[in-house]
Amino acid sequence: GQQLNQSPQSMFIQEGExxxxxxxxxxxxxxxxxxxxxxxxxxxxxxxxxxxxxxTSNGRLTAQFGITRKDSFLNISASIPSDVGxxxxxxxxxxxxQFYFGTGTSLTVIP
Amino acid sequence: EAQVTxxxxxxxxxxxxxxxxxxxxxMNHEYMSWYRQDPGLGLRQIYYSMNVEVTDKGDVxxxxxxxRKEKRNFPxxxxxxxxxxxxxxxxxxxxxxxDTEAFFGQGTRLTxx
Numbered sequence: 001g002q003q004l005n006q007s008p009q010s011m012f013i014q015e016g017e018x019x020x021x022x023x024x025x026x027x028x029x030x031x032x033x034x035x036x037x038x039x040x041x042x043x044x045x046x047x048x049x050x051x052x053x054x055x056t057s058n059g060r061l062t063a064q065f066g067i068t069r070k071d072s073f074l075n076i077s078a079s080i081p082s083d084v085g086x087x088x089x090x091x092x093x094x095x096x097x098q099f100y101f102g103t104g105t106s107l108t109v110i111p
Numbered sequence: 112e113a114q115v116t117x118x119x120x121x122x123x124x125x126x127x128x129x130x131x132x133x134x135x136x137x138m139n140h141e142y143m144s145w146y147r148q149d150p151g152l153g154l155r156q157i158y159y160s161m162n163v164e165v166t167d168k169g170d171v172x173x174x175x176x177x178x179r180k181e182k183r184n185f186p187x188x189x190x191x192x193x194x195x196x197x198x199x200x201x202x203x204x205x206x207x208x209x210d211t212e213a214f215f216g217q218g219t220r221l222t223x224x
Contacts, residue, residue, distance in 0.1 A: 001155065001170035009151075031211055042115070042201050042215030043154070088153060096208040098144070098169060101154035 002027055004091055004102035012108045019076040021105045023089030031092040032072040033099065034063050038085045046087075047074070079109050113138045117202050117216035124192055124223055132187045132219050134202030140214075141207045143185040144169065145177065147198040148218075154201065160185055161208050192223045 006023045013019060023032070031050055035043035047058050049065035049072060056063055064073045072089055089102040115136045124130055136143065144159035146169075156169030160179040174196055176188040185204075189196060199220050203213040 004153070006153075033211060040217070042203070042217050043213075044215070045212050048211050090154075092211070098156055098159060099211075099213070100156075100170075101146070103151060103153040 002091065002093070002100040004089060004100055006087075006089055006102040006105050008105060009103070010106040010108070012110065013079055015079060015081060015109050015111050017079055019079055019083070019107060020073065021075075021087060022071060022073045023091075023102045024071045025091055025100075026070070027091075027093060028069040029091035030069075030094050031099075032063070032065050033090040033092075034061075034072070034074050035088045035090060035101075036085050037088065037104075043088055076107075079107075081109050081111055083107060083109050113214065115202055115204050115214050115216040117200075117219050119219060120217060121220050122222070124221070126193055126223055127191050130189050130192060130221075132189075132200060132202075132221070134185045134187065134216060135183050136185075136202075136204040136214070137183065138204060138206070138214065139182065140204035141182070142210070143179070143202065143204045144213075145175070145185070145187045146201045146203065147171065148201060149198050157187070157200075192221075194223050197221060197223050 034046045037043040047063040054065040060077045062075045086104045090099040145157040146154040158177040160166045202216040205213045
């Protein structure tokens with residue numbers, strides 16, 4: 001299977017700070033997704049990206065599809081306590097194929 | 112309410128005792144899949160199904176079986192569980208193989224002793 005590496009593995013930040021995380025792959029992906037997993041729940045889709053260079057926002061979240069198509073980035077602005085959770089990237093090689101998930105970034109927001 | 116329902120949420124069992132984790136979705140989705148989540152490894156796909164009676168192996172299928180006799184249900188079967196199958200399991204569904212948004216169940220935490 002494909003290996004997607006997320007960085008950093010974990011983050012501890014103060015409420016109000018901005019957050020940046022990334023996901024890299026050795027393969028070129030057609031689609032990048034970002035999911036969030038709240039404690040004790042299943043992942044929920046945040047943002048989907050379909051084109052190299054694409055920048056998409058969802059509220060305080062902004063994600064980018066890297067121009068090399070081998071990476072993607074997620075930024076969270078002005079973090080709040082409910083941002084706590086694990087953030088996963090996921091990539092798809094071709095339309096219709098399975099999604100490969102990253103190793104996850106655990107975010108803790110200190111009030 | 113649109114949802115994916117897994118049962119049980121928590122299960123402790125002994126090595127070798129067959130078990131089934133059920134998964135049901137009420138969205139008429141064609142595509143369903145099972146993942147396991149382990150620390151440092153993220154989510155890895157075990158099996159997937161593109162439609163009724165169509166199933167295929169994911170990246171880590173060894174020790175697992177699935178069936179898809181009806182569209183809404185996709186049970187995960189462990190015929191002879193072993194301690195290395197201790198993990199957090201998620202069922203997910205999406206409308207079809209082209210759709211990108213997957214809906215996940217709440218997870219089943221399995222411990223095999």
